[in-house]
Amino acid sequence: MKNWFLYSIFLVSTSIYSQEINNEIDKVTLRAMELFDVPGIAVAVVKDGKVIHSKGYGVRSIKHQEKVDIYTNFGIASNSKAFTSAALAILIDQNKLNWDDKVIEYIPEFKMYNEYVTQEFTIRDLLTHRSGLGLGAGDLMIWPDGHNFTSKDIIHNIQFLKPVSSFRTKYDYDNLLYIIAGVIIERVSGMSWASFVEKEIMDPLHMTNSAGNWNRLVDKSNVIDPHVPIDGKLQVIDRYTNTIFDAAAGIYSNVDDLSKWVLMQLNAGKNGDEIIFSKKQHAEMWTPQTLMTNQTISPYFSLFKAYGLGWQLTDVSGKLQVSHTGGLEGIVTQITLLPQENLGIIVLTNQQSGYAFSAITNTVKNYYLGLPYFDFNQDYFDKSHTNLKNADSITDAVWLKATNKSKEAIEQLDSLVGKYKDNWFGSVSIFKKNGIYIFKSDRSPQLIGELMYYDKDTFTIKWFNRYFNADAFLYLENIQSKSNRFKMKAISPLTDFSYDFQDLDFVRLNEINL
Missing domain, CATH: 2.40.128.600 (Lipocalin)
Incomplete structure (x- = not known):
């Protein structure tokens, strides 16, 4: 009888605890939508092996006002990069390649800005933003259009991009090298990047409503429209549908499916009894490869910041954080894991203000880290207003002249x-x-x-x-x-x-x- 009494107290306290965080997420999300003019957001939180919050807010599009739900698909953009590193990990587990294999072993025509870099460039280098090329180098081949370029063009043209730092000495984020990593996956597996990711990752995880890109979605009836503010008014814009970008930013998914992806990541590559990729490769993907600039400031006082293989790594209040963001025109997303807390946070939005997902993610993090409440929404709104005002003063002065x-x-x-x-x-x-x-x-x-x-x-x-x-x-x-x-x-x-x-x-x- 005593045990049943204690168990009932545990159930009641757990229920109250869950309701408390659910209410907090509702509150911060609705406020973020209001402050940053975001029509629709989906949020999921997983904790201790369970989904404890999964919910859609607002509308998929201001054109038709249909509600966002947990199955609504968003372009997750650069959160696709972790799927590319996972796909390579699977091929490594299959003894088909290794992280430190030279790229020219699989793509003989690959050529960087000098012969030494070309000969030494590895699969690991493709994923770690330390090539020596500058931030976003060559992205105009894929952005904002890119339909006229192919992966073959990118492989050929990358040799013409001039470095801004020495090879393997500095972090500068890129997209093109992930596209080349996707080509390696295609050549080794004999499948398209999207087909391989769907077969080896999405299908085993039962991510049934997701796809490697927009064109491969079986059902397009529950998908957001991208939105941007134009001259102060929110508008729907054309969707980015070019498949050249797949291995860097192609996936369409939803919080229900991504919760399964996050649970598998927090379980070191296992989905129940099924192994998606080995613990060894999981650890490799979460090992720092390239140091990033870090500021040790409130509220998390992070001591390091680095890039792994498809993931950004840092510490928050003494706990490891594994995360990534993603952005397309009119869509931004964030996936955040705190492994020591067995916590995962997914935020998908259909407007390009990154302040909204940051406010939601950090509010949830603070709750589980036991940190004092902080109004991230207001803080980010004030910063965004200042940044926009400063930028407008620059552009206004130019157009006057x-x-x-x-x-x-x-x-x-x-x-x-x-x-x-x-x-x-x-x-x-x-x-x-x-x-x-x-x-x-x-x-x-x-x-x-x-x-x-x-x-x-x-x-x-x-x-x-x-x-x-x-x-x-x-x-x-x-x-x-x-x-x-x-x-x-x-x-x-x-x-x-x-x-x-x-x-x-x-x-x-x-x-x-x-």
């Missing part, structure tokens, strides 16, 4: 008319039409906008697609060179790093064909 009306502007713009080529990005055209000067990419058709004169050797490009938030400076390398060469860089400090204009180096083609 940019012109195509003065005599000097017209002369300078006329001198730029022609066709130019960058070694890895391909050709662009500058021409005059209906009284304005236009910059147009041949291989990334969405990159088309109005060119205006700014000052001396500098011009501006305002993209016709206004949700990019990626307007750019175009500047002549040598003003005395008769405009034969130019480079570019983003105007706003808030421009996504995948608009890697700084890596472009355009040279005028001898024959102009407009």
